[in-house]
Amino acid sequence: MEISIPPEQASPGVLRVRMFGPLCVMRNEASVDLPPSRKVRALLAYLALAAHPVSRSRLCELLGDVPNDPRGELRWCLSKLRAVLDEPGRNRLTARGELISLDLGDCRADALQVEMAMRSGLAALDRVTVEELCALILGEFLEGLDLNRSPQLDQWVAAQRRRYRSFHAALLERMVELLPEHPHILRPHAERWAEISPFEARAQRLLLKTLLGCGMPGEAEHHFAAVVRLFEGEGIDPAEIRQAWRELRKPTVAAAALPTGARQSDNADRAESSQIDRAASAGRASLAVMPFFQIGDQDGQSRLTHGLTHDIITRLAKLRNLFIIASGSVFTLAEQGIAPAEAATRLNVDYYASGTLRHVEGLSQVSVELVETATARIVWSEEFETVRDETFLVLDDIGDRIVASIASEIEMAERNRAILKPPNSLNAWEAYHRGLWHMYRFTKTDNDRAQQFFRQASETDPTFARAYSGLSFTHWQNAFQHWQDRERETALAFETAGRSLMADEHDPAAHWAMGRALWLRQRPDQAVAELERAVDLSPNFALGHYALSFVQSQSGDPSAAIASSDHSRSLSPFDPLLFGMLGARAMAHVRLRQFDEAADWAVKAAARPNAHIIILAIAAHCLVLAGRVDEAKTFVALIRQTIPGYRSADFLETFRFDTDAEMLFRKAGAHLELPG
8 A cells, every 4th residue: 555655756746735734735846825715725625535525505604604605705715726736637626516526636645645544444554654654644634724713614623633633643552563662662652642642541651661661760750740630630530540650660560571562462451451440430430432433434434423422522521520431542442343342341431332323315313322331231322313414513512412411321320329329338429429319309308318428428538529519509409498597508508619629620510519609699790600610611511501591590691591591401401400490491581571481481390390399489470470370379389388388588589680580570479479
């Protein structure tokens, strides 16, 4: 297989297209002046890598924000590309009706050469070929090219960068396998592998070993400390790195020869990895997201499925409540043809997710399964569908829903498992989930039990941020529901939220707890800022979006509250706090004086099986404002069965309504015969 032609051997007139690093086109070894337009440059790469001709309408969508004549801009872009790529008697850019294609078959295009090699499989590549391929990847794909007004093209570029970065890491790993067992020879490749895949434990372990083998213990120790800080900063347990460092520092290990590569030491590494992974994930449930598979694609791995897999792994890691296996490990196992179930067993994870992408009659269908590794039980499965012309939006829309669903289903499974264990046998993770089980029942007794388990979890592991955020939630409930002294419980909610932030300021749940505590302290602007920080850290954190809706529905932007409510429900359609998401939307509609809509949403909230008294009170007030007084009185009767002396004043004191909203709800309360 021909991989590259050195410049001095290139035939006259050969065209070279370099997509790694800044985009560059060369003819006769001289650089061709490229149009300054970033859209034209991105379009060149998009067409070069497209497996099939692309429709004009699709290209117009990719170009983004064009107010008047998108096809006119496309024609302009294509004319600029023809000037760069076409030659007399050779039209590389062709248009056949609605379809546009770019043929670089007679050119030297670095990204296409890497594509061809990777399709043949890593095992088929010899050392010389791997060296040539690594030499082609001189930098990031389309380095420095960002298109602020073309979000779909920007998204495509970002997905390709992740994909080629994984290719580069795989090539470097293959290089390490093929090189002699000498630390000085391995070191530059180990350094590059660790740079490309900083969270790949095998790469970091190899670099530490080569540094020690090169007689550089000081540099090795400094690198070890930096890697531990890096892992901890991203919420990744560094236990595997610590264990590897301890083993490497043993004299018998430090003096041993370096392994030829992961394949030759596969059995030993697998046993070690199994023990390390179990230790690293002791505090949290562990998950491997195996590469998604495209049905109908020649090798099953399209650019879209690669990008989708990477995005799901990254977004789940940002939630910081699960131990997530790095993408390098799962892609390496997939490249060896190992099935997801076997890969999960080798990785020793509690759960694994896998999925497929299929194109059918103008639609793209994504099917996903979440499986419990030990029992092979399917915990959750779903199929998502989108119009094929909008497939690139999968990474944002369907990807969000997959991430939120996986996180929610694992949390539910862990709660159910924890409730079956004796309380005195629970570790911090299990005590936390036992607390969640009680917390989501929304009764005073269960809230007290939840508080005990969260306190147990925080005492068992004082660095466990989510234990403190759960504890803050129970104090928040005591204040919100008037179960205990509101002022004291507000102070405790704020204090424990602060402890959660000190334990892990990158955990979105810590900022969520602090945002809610600030709302209790009547600081809505600060609360919104804290909650926005939570969703910035993890856009898939459904409770963060719900809390934003809750605060905005009372005194902020009611339209924003509706949008946040809808987004939280799309991320977690079966959330235990679904009644709150619906209730927040109802209150926002009241402030917009859309009383019929408010009543409809409030009734839906009250219909949830775990809806508490305050949700019933929201429904009663909204129904009155919509003129449905008789229905409202049925909710008043239900309220009085639980709290006979409940007053409209109690309802108003619970929330932080602005003046207009308070007037509306006070007027409704007067019709309910709830003495205020």
